[in-house]
Amino acid sequence: MSQTDHAHAAESHGHIHRDDIGSKMGMWLFLFTELLLFGGMFLIYAVYRYQYPDQFHIAGMELDTGIGTLNTIILLTSSLTVALSIAALQRKNKFLSVVLLLITIVLAFSFMINKYFEWGVKFEHGLYPGSETLLGKPNGEILFFGLYFIMTGLHGLHVVIGIIFLSIILAMIIKDKITFDNYVKLENSGLYWHLVDLIWIFLFPLFYLIQ
Amino acid sequence: MEYEKQTEHKHHHVGYGTLILIWVALIALTSITVTIAGISLGSYTLFVALFIAAIKSSLVINIFMHIKFDEPIFKVFLIVSGFTLIVIFILTFSDFIYRG
Numbered sequence: 008m009s010q011t012d013h014a015h016a017a018e019s020h021g022h023i024h025r026d027d028i029g030s031k032m033g034m035w036l037f038l039f040t041e042l043l044l045f046g047g048m049f050l051i052y053a054v055y056r057y058q059y060p061d062q063f064h065i066a067g068m069e070l071d072t073g074i075g076t077l078n079t080i081i082l083l084t085s086s087l088t089v090a091l092s093i094a095a096l097q098r099k100n101k102f103l104s105v106v107l108l109l110i111t112i113v114l115a116f117s118f119m120i121n122k123y124f125e126w127g128v129k130f131e132h133g134l135y136p137g138s139e140t141l142l143g144k145p146n147g148e149i150l151f152f153g154l155y156f157i158m159t160g161l162h163g164l165h166v167v168i169g170i171i172f173l174s175i176i177l178a179m180i181i182k183d184k185i186t187f188d189n190y191v192k193l194e195n196s197g198l199y200w201h202l203v204d205l206i207w208i209f210l211f212p213l214f215y216l217i218q
Numbered sequence: 219m220e221y222e223k224q225t226e227h228k229h230h231h232v233g234y235g236t237l238i239l240i241w242v243a244l245i246a247l248t249s250i251t252v253t254i255a256g257i258s259l260g261s262y263t264l265f266v267a268l269f270i271a272a273i274k275s276s277l278v279i280n281i282f283m284h285i286k287f288d289e290p291i292f293k294v295f296l297i298v299s300g301f302t303l304i305v306i307f308i309l310t311f312s313d314f315i316y317r318g
Contacts, residue, residue: 028289035292039299046303053307054314072252079248087241090232090282097231194284201283208274211248212267216255 027191034195038202041165045206048158052213055150062147067217069134070155074125075215078118079207085114086204089173089197099187101180108177108193111200115170122163126156155214162210165203172196230287240281247274 056063092107133140136156141149176196179185185193251270259266280286285293 031288032291032295035295039295042299043303046306050307050310054310057311057314072255076248076252080245083241083244083248086244086278086282087237090237091234094232094234094237198283201278204282205275205278208271208278209268212251212255212271216251216267 025189025191030191031195031198034198038198041202045158045161048154048161049209049213052154052158055147055154056213059145059147059150062145063151064217066144066148066151066155067214069129069132070215070217071125071128072215074121075211078121079211081114081118081121082204082207085111085118086201088114089200093190093193093197096180096185096187096190096193101187104193105177105180108173108180112170112173112177115166115173118166119163119170122159122166158210159214162203162206165206169196169200169203172199230284232281232284232287236281240277243277244274 088107088111092104092111095101095103095107129135134152135141136153141152144152173196176185176193179192247270251267254266254270255263279296285296
């Protein structure tokens with residue numbers, strides 16, 4: 008039975024009581040609340056960068072562009088693998104889907120490991136919220152680092168939540184609870200993961216690429 | 219075939235090739251933005267960086283997040299929330315810049 012036949016059968020007989028569109032709509036609505044949550048932070052960033060352009064510039068130079076670029080590539084690649092995982096499941100290739108989802112989770116972990124080392128170096132240099140070194144700096148730099156820690160921190164929290172969600176989805180695919188004709192949960196987790204990627208797409212130039 | 223077209227919005231499958239192509243574009247745009255950041259373009263640097271980020275996000279939203287092929291209502295949601303965000307930014311800045 009082909010995919011369309013199957014869908015046709017399901018639609019005409021109404022055997023499957025499921026609302027995939029409604030489910031996705033709920034996910035999108037949730038993503039918009041996330042957008043506004045991060046949007047508010049980007050707004051604070053914009054206002055203070057406008058107020059203290061030079062100090063943001065000086066503080067931004069302290070961030071490691073290399074590790075930021077590496078993490079960008081990692082996240083973009085993990086976005087690809089989760090999208091490929093959906094494509095594989097749609098084509099009834101469960102094995103490939105599982106492998107790709109596993110790669111996504113591994114990439115997400117490596118993002119967090121990089122973040123750990125990146126923050127670790129900052130802490131070693133005495134740069135953490137409320138530290139003496141930081142409080143001795145001018146206002147603009149304190150604000151920059153405050154925003155850096157809260158925004159990349161909140162983003163990192165989303166990465167951790169993403170790892171948990173994707174792992175649950177992975178287990179469900181392995182147990183055949185998510186299959187080629189019922190994969191909206193995988194799609195929704197994918198959407199969440201892409202949002203994490205989207206936010207990073209803006210965080211990266213705003214924090215790591217100030218020259 | 220006709221039937222497939224009818225339900226395209228529901229069962230449109232993006233091919234592996236398309237996804238990989240988008241990823242290549244995203245990586246290319248990342249290297250461009252990193253390279254440009256090294257060149258001093260003065261006040262344009264930020265705008266160029268944000269412009270590239272906007273292109274990258276439209277690729278992710280349209281293809282990876284499937285919004286191009288999904289229900290049009292999702293697009294409406296996206297426009298409404300994006301517009302809300304822009305309005306908030308404009309209002310905040312018009313207050314902040316013209317403060318005494």
